[in-house]
Amino acid sequence: MLAMDYRGPKRVRAVQKPMPEIKHPQDSIVKVLRTCICGSDLHLYNGNVPDTRVGTTFGHEFVGEVVEVGSEVTKVKVGDRVLVPFNIACGECHFCRQGMFGNCHESNTEATAVGAIFGYSHTAGGYDGGQAEYARVPYSNVGPTIIPEGMDLDDAVLLTDVVPTGYQAAEMAGIQTGDTVVVFGAGPVGIMAARCAWLFGAGRVIIIDKEEYRLEFARNYSYCEAYNFEEIGDPVVFIKKITDWIGADCVIDAVGAEAAGNAMQTITGRKLLLQAGSATAVHWAINSVKKGGVVSIVGVYGPTDNLIPIGNVLNKGLTIRANQASVKRLLPRLIQHVQNGTLNPKGLITHRIPLAEVADGYRMFSAKLDNCIKPVLIP
Amino acid sequence: METNVINTPIDPKQIPGWGVDADPKNDPTYPMRTRMNVGQDPDSKHRPTLQHDDTEKLRSIERPNVSAVYGTTVPPSGLSGMIRRVAFHYSENRYRHWLPLVLADRVNVVEGIIDDLIHGTVPNIYAEKGYPVEWKHNRTSLILKLATVAALAAGTVVLLSSGDKKPAKRKGYQRGYNAL
Known part of the structure; x- marks a missing residue:
């Protein structure tokens, strides 16, 4: 089968690989119909996630058709079209039983600080991902969800990560009616987080980025204010100024390790790898939220350390909430939102690229070429 | 701190879905508000x-x-x-x-x-790095990038090859010094 193949930092290609096999009675094999490149795949692509082995297939956002099931699989059958949450979750462990499907304890042998994620290094379990014609899907009684009749595959594939992650970012921000919400990062997740902030009753939503085309997209898609941090001076002072010098009620970091905007963070976090990525966005979030406010983090960082002003967290009495999205928990509500037209996930898709041209897709998304917001790979 | 972007004020209530998931009980500890410890959750041992x-x-x-x-x-x-x-x-x-x-x-x-x-x-490192698409959409940047790499490589070669001559120069200088 054709599959994406990681060869080293900023080097990927499409090659023929062996078909995946059933390894466990709850496995299924899914023929992939749509798969996305996620912003967090760029951390792998750039070589920033430890234990990313040459030969790995990335891809944790995919939908497809079940073509084979293991002996214990009862919830899906051959022929079903399913969307596959990016987290691999057993549904039975102490954490899954509390709805923390992104923190499963029975799917990742190699690290305890992260659950398992398809195609996201051996630190996240060592599973191949969905940027391939076929994928092995463990715990198929838990994760894979049958795509409702009539739902567009392009909507479904974004329900595997982007929509739930953006929604949970807003949920974790603890938004109260009328709150001012600031989102750092106008990538797909940031744009979705800004859109979802309204669902929780926000009174004002502001998104900050440096890519003008993304800011323009966010203004239209998320109905929010959008500002370019290269034009507003110090973004923390700017946010203070436009919030009567109080600070935002809630701030969401939807950037993670690839953040720009601070030379020291960029050099130590992205270039020299002395930190687990550049912590510029979370730094700005802590400093621009009001005293007693909430910082919600869905931007992805590596497993070691970052330079952030933790003293300000204490002195301002902040609450920091963060997690990988618990996709399984959120799906029923989000499917409703898509079906009744409240959310329009496929509106984020700007590029459709054949899987065979996966290297071009990564470069396009990584370098933000051709006004790329969200690329979808078609096997 | 002036900005030239256009941000039109909007009435939030006009936005589709505004407030439909508002939850005053969404306290900052959710979902841990329903947390259990392992002792309360014996089934999780399965x-x-x-x-x-x-x-x-x-x-x-x-x-x-x-x-x-x-x-x-x-x-x-x-x-x-x-x-x-x-x-x-x-x-x-x-x-x-x-x-x-x-x-x-x-x-x-x-x-x-x-x-x-x-x-x-x-x-095929050129293709694996996705340079064909960068050539199509961002040619100037790619040329600059490749030129920088080429210049660095050339500089390194020159530096290394001149490094072979340096000891000879030093020798000569020393000889001259000694001659004085």
């Missing part, structure tokens, strides 16, 4: 059917066993595999765990190129 597979897997020493299900892709091998095995002697709390893994990743890249060559494949 484990799924265990996967049986001979593939070598590295286990975090912060857990007592192998997870019920695990990935089997790209088992450790070669020099990078040896480094990874050493890394897993240490917990996720230690740099001794993570830094060797980063080193192993870099070693693995070289192993990948050697493996390609052994199998008769010359890696």
Whole structure:
């Protein structure tokens, strides 16, 4: 089968690989119909996630058709079209039983600080991902969800990560009616987080980025204010100024390790790898939220350390909430939102690229070429 | 601090879905407000059917066993595999765990190129880096990037080759000095 193949930092290609096999009675094999490149795949692509082995297939956002099931699989059958949450979750462990499907304890042998994620290094379990014609899907009684009749595959594939992650970012921000919400990062997740902030009753939503085309997209898609941090001076002072010098009620970091905007963070976090990525966005979030406010983090960082002003967290009495999205928990509500037209996930898709041209897709998304917001790979 | 972007004020209530998920009880500890400790949750001791597979897997020493299900892709091998095995002697709390893994990743890249060559494949690095699409959409930047790399490479070659002559110069100088 054709599959994406990681060869080293900023080097990927499409090659023929062996078909995946059933390894466990709850496995299924899914023929992939749509798969996305996620912003967090760029951390792998750039070589920033430890234990990313040459030969790995990335891809944790995919939908497809079940073509084979293991002996214990009862919830899906051959022929079903399913969307596959990016987290691999057993549904039975102490954490899954509390709805923390992104923190499963029975799917990742190699690290305890992260659950398992398809195609996201051996630190996240060592599973191949969905940027391939076929994928092995463990715990198929838990994760894979049958795509409702009539739902567009392009909507479904974004329900595997982007929509739930953006929604949970807003949920974790603890938004109260009328709150001012600031989102750092106008990538797909940031744009979705800004859109979802309204669902929780926000009174004002502001998104900050440096890519003008993304800011323009966010203004239209998320109905929010959008500002370019290269034009507003110090973004923390700017946010203070436009919030009567109080600070935002809630701030969401939807950037993670690839953040720009601070030379020291960029050099130590992205270039020299002395930190687990550049912590510029979370730094700005802590400093621009009001005293007693909430910082919600869905931007992805590596497993070691970052330079952030933790003293300000204490002195301002902040609450920091963060997690990988618990996709399984959120799906029923989000499917409703898509079906009744409240959310329009496929509106984020700007590029459709054949899987065979996966290297071009990564470069396009990584370098933000051709006004790329969200690329979808078609096997 | 002036900005030229246009941000039209909007009445939030006009936005589709505004407030439909508003939840005054969404306190900052959710979902931990429903948390249980292990003692309150004896059923969580139940484990799924265990996967049986001979593939070598590295286990975090912060857990007592192998997870019920695990990935089997790209088992450790070669020099990078040896480094990874050493890394897993240490917990996720230690740099001794993570830094060797980063080193192993870099070693693995070289192993990948050697493996390609052994199998008769010359890696098409230009294509693997996606430069064709950058050539199409961002040609100036690509040319600058490649020119910088070429200049650095040329500079390195010049530096290294001039390094061979330096000792001779020094020798000559010393000879001259001695001659005085």
